[in-house]
Amino acid sequence: MASIEKDSVSGQMTTGHEWDGIKELNTPLPKWWIVIFWVSVIWAIGYWIVYPSWPTTSNYSHGLFGWSARGQLEEDLKDQKLARSQWLSKIEAASVEDIAKDKSLLNYAMVGGKIAFGENCAACHGTGGIGRPGAYPSLADDVWLWGGTLADIQQTITHGVRNSDPASRGGDGSATMPSFGADGILTPEQISQVAEYVVSLQKTPAAGSPGEKIFNDNCVACHGQGGVGGGIPGAPPLNTAIRTFTKPTVEGVIAQVTKPHHGSMPSWGRRLDATTIKMLTVYVHSLGGGK
Amino acid sequence: MAIVKSSSEKASSDAVKPKASSDAIKLYAETVTVHPRRVRGIFRTIKWWAMAVLLAFWHLAPFLRWDRGPGAPDQMILIDLAARRAYFAFIEIWPQEVYYLTGLLMLAALTLFLMSALAGRIWCGFLCWQTVYTDLFVAVERWIVGDRNARIAMERRKWDAEKLMKRGAVTVIWLLIALACGISFALYFDNAPTLLREIFDGTAGMGTYTAIGVVGGACFLLAGYAREQVCIYMCPYARFQSAMFDEHSLIISYEAWRGEPRAPARKGQSFDGRGHCIDCRMCVQSCPTGIDIRDGNQLACIGCGLCIDACNTMMDKHGLPRGLISYDSVVNQLGREKGGETKFRLVRPRTIVYAGALAVVGVVMLTALVNRRTVEVNILHERSPLYVQERNGDLRNGYTYKILNMVRRDREFNLRVDGLPGATVMVIGDEDQGSKPELDVAADTVGTFRVYVTAPQGSTKGKATPLYFVLTDKRNGSQLRSEGLFAGPDQE
Structure with a gap:
């Protein structure tokens, strides 16, 4: 038969349960812990009332002040806008x-x-x-x-x-480069020659080469004399290493002249x-x- | 202990017999509230004065003004977190100079060491805020409830109207003092008169109220309830103070050779052949940490000297010489037993070392302060792209160049680069875009500029070439040279 009694060694009460002669001491949670626990419970109830918390069948409880995270964001954005407006x-x-x-x-x-x-x-x-x-x-x-x-x-x-x-x-x-290769304006051989000339513009232009003549006939209008640019907007200068659509190599220039890439x-x-x-x-x- | 005793003294058959609950093992010592008795004397007077001066300073200092010119805060001590500035009278500190705080903390620590070596725990006994506020809170209790005996009686009393009223009054006054403490703390962080009004009309920020709550709450709990527990269990200083002490340090000491054997005084009894201690326990009752100083120096002794006042009062009453408990060194105390003279040795290796260290740190701090630069530069190299090659082959690097103008005056600077032949510097927003761009920085602000340095091809050495930015103050021609890097293509 279970009975609550005082333990002789520790002076504490037992729980009243006994298993094969072993009795368990009743060691309740500390009072401060219990107090905090119940205060938290009461706090939670207050929270339900003040803040939106419970779903209803079609909506949710809005809380006393109708606070919402989205409303808070809108408020903050409004403040931001005001601060930036000046x-x-x-x-x-x-x-x-x-x-x-x-x-x-x-x-x-x-x-x-x-x-x-x-x-x-x-x-x-x-x-x-x-x-x-x-x-x-x-x-x-x-x-x-x-x-x-x-x-x-x-x-x-x-x-x-x-x-x-x-x-x-x-x-x-107005700023579209013709497809010199694909449309058959220049032969592949001519394209190779002009490409070699264009690459040479970066350092010493190969004066008197067949490429120079082809360049002067076909490219100067847009890319400028000697490839300095400035012919029409959108046509890059060719006398620098700066390139967008091609590598500054013969192969790169051949690809662009044959079938140009436009951004x-x-x-x-x-x-x-x-x-x-x-x-x-x-x-x-x-x-x-x-x- | 009880288990060992029971099994050895009695036969095992007796073990079933329940024992008295007083035999129960107690692993936890209940805290006994200390109710210090009121004393009168020199140390008590010093403590009142220390309390008055310290509390007056704490509460009034935020209202002291210091003119720094137009547009600048005029509060003498101000830590402006929002604007990231700290002001101490003529000193203005920027965030990157927070090492001054390290120096200040070192000075504080060394002063504490020197103070302890010279005069014992005067910090703990008279100056520490824990001591000051505990003393004030006890004074409030004494005023409302009464002295030691009345307070003990009140503690044991069942809750009734009178206890509720008196304890309530004490708690309310404590809370008001704690609130004042918290508010004064907050006042150091903003313009005090404005903030004080804001605190009371409810327009101060959440951070302010939180700070007041935390500091005020700590004051209320630590001075009202934790009290000597703070000194004994929480404060590290009590633990390492023994390392600061030697036999010449001043401590609260009981002259056991004169006091023992102690016995209660009887009327007409002569003090021949017995100790001067009449075992009145006044020293114990007056102690704010509740210890018996007659057991010798111990870490719970905060060195306040109230037991000395209590003992001297009793000695006077019985016509005995004062100083049975005294503020003295171990050497003197033992020396007097052999008739030696009382001597204070202030110059000792320990005090020389502490004073020397204090002087060194002080001089370093002062030198740093006097030579404090009023302009500082931060240079950030652009990482994307590291460098740009222009169409004529020149290399260009971009930098974010920040000038910290740490004076209250608009300043104009010229910028040039040095160390890289042929390099030119250009600042975005500089109108004439000349070779010596002009940079204007408003008073007490950080000016941020986008700066480009262009160097002719071939002037660089590999991936990174050092170069120097030279900033010249147009007013006085003073120069600030700072090193930077110029990135370029890798060259084999």
């Missing part, structure tokens, strides 16, 4: 040239532009505008396919390159607001050395 309204009102001249505006636009660049542009043009050879042009060097002034860059970002936007760069086909870029004016594009313009301009 700068953003100034940028909205200023031209990109004015922003570049005002040091405090420039500082803000550079930071904002860097973030916008990371979110929208870096996927193709790389962090810091390093570009990807063979696919996307570098923005970090001093070669600008579509012009390197602030206004040029703003125009290129707003309308993009070779897309459905009527104002896009080369959208009217395109979305019209960001349809996706981003004018203020963001201004900040992006100033940032991209600075990447190329800001000249």
Whole structure:
């Protein structure tokens, strides 16, 4: 028969259970623990009332103050917008040239532009505008396919390159390189000769070579005398090692001349607001050395 | 112990017999609340004064002003976490100068060592906030409930209206003191008059209220309930103080040779042939940590000297010489037994070493402070791309160049590069884009600039060539030269 008794050695009460002569001491949880436990329970009930917690058949209990995580986020975003508005309204009102001249505006636009660049542009043009050879042009060097002034860059970002936007760069086909090989304008032999001449432009041009004549007949209009560029927008200079779609080797040039690769870029004016594009313009301009 | 005793003394057949509960094993010692008795004397007076001065400083210091010019905070002691600045009178510290704090902590530690070696635990006994607040809280109890005996009686009393009222009044006053302590703590972190108003009209930040709650709550619990437990169990200083002590250190010491054998004083009895200690236990009752100093120096003794006051009062009453318990060194105490003179040896190898270390750290700190640079530069090399080759073959590197202008004045600088032949520097946003760009940094701010260095092809040596940025203050021409790297193509 179980009976609660006092243990002689420890002076504690037993639980009253006995198994083969072994009795268990009753060691209750400490009082402070019990108190905290019940306080937590009461706290939890208060929490249910104040905060949304219980699902109902069609909705949920909204709590006393109608707090929600989404509402909190919207509140925070509103605060953020308010905090930024004094700068953003100034940028909205200023031209990109004015922003570049005002040091405090420039500082803000550079930071904002860097973030916008990371979110929208870096996927193709790389962090810091390093570009990807063979696919996307570098923005970090001093070669600008579509012009390197602030206004040029703003125009290129707003309308993009070779897309459905009527104002896009080369959208009217004016900056499309002919397929000299695929369309049979030049023979493969001629292409090899001109390619050798183009590669030689980087160092000492091979004057008087057959390639030079072919170049002067077919390429100078767009790529400039001696390949210095500047013929038409979108035609890169050829007298440097900087290339976008080809390696600066004979094979690379042959591939491009035979069946040219053309890049395109979305019209960001349809996706981003004018203020963001201004900040992006100033940032991209600075990447190329800001000249 | 009880088990061993029971099995050895009695036969095993007796073991079933239940024993008295007083024999039960107690592995846990209940905390006995210490109720110090009120004493009067020199040490008590010193303690009141120390408390008054320290509490006055703690609560008033945030309101002291210090003019730093327009736009700058005018609070003498201010740790502005939001703006990342700390102000101590004429010193303004930026986050990267937090090593001053290390120096300050070293000074504090060495001062504590020197203080202990020279004069014993005067930090523990008179200056520590735990001591000061415990003393104040006990004074409140004494004012509302009464002295030691009344407080003991109150503790044993069953809960009734009077106990509820008196304990309630004590708790409320304690809470108010703790609240004041917490608020004063918060005031060191923002403009005190403004923040004080904000705290009371409910517009102060959550962080402020949390800080007040944590510091105030700690004050309430530690000074109200934990008390001497903090000194005995929580504080590391009590544990390592013995390493600071030698036989010449001043400690609270009982002259056992004069006091023993102790016995209660009887009327008309002569003190010939017996000790001067009348075993009145006043020293024990007045002790804020509840120890018996007659057992010798021990780590629970915080060196407050209240037992000395208590003992001297009793000695005066019985016409015996004072100083049975005294603030003295072991050497003197034992020396007097043989009729030796009381001598204080302040200059000892230990104190010389502590004082020397203190002086060295102090001089280093002072030198650092006097030669504190008012401009600092951080240079971050652009990693993507590491370098760019321009169409004419020149190499270009990008840097983020930060100028920390640590004075309250707008400054203009010129930047040039050195160490790389033919290299030119250009700053984004610099209008004329000349060869010596101008950089303007507003007062007490960090100016961030995007800087490009262009070097002709062939001027670099391999992947990284060292170069120097030279920043010149346009006003006084002082220069700051900092090393950087110029990245280029690998050259075989």
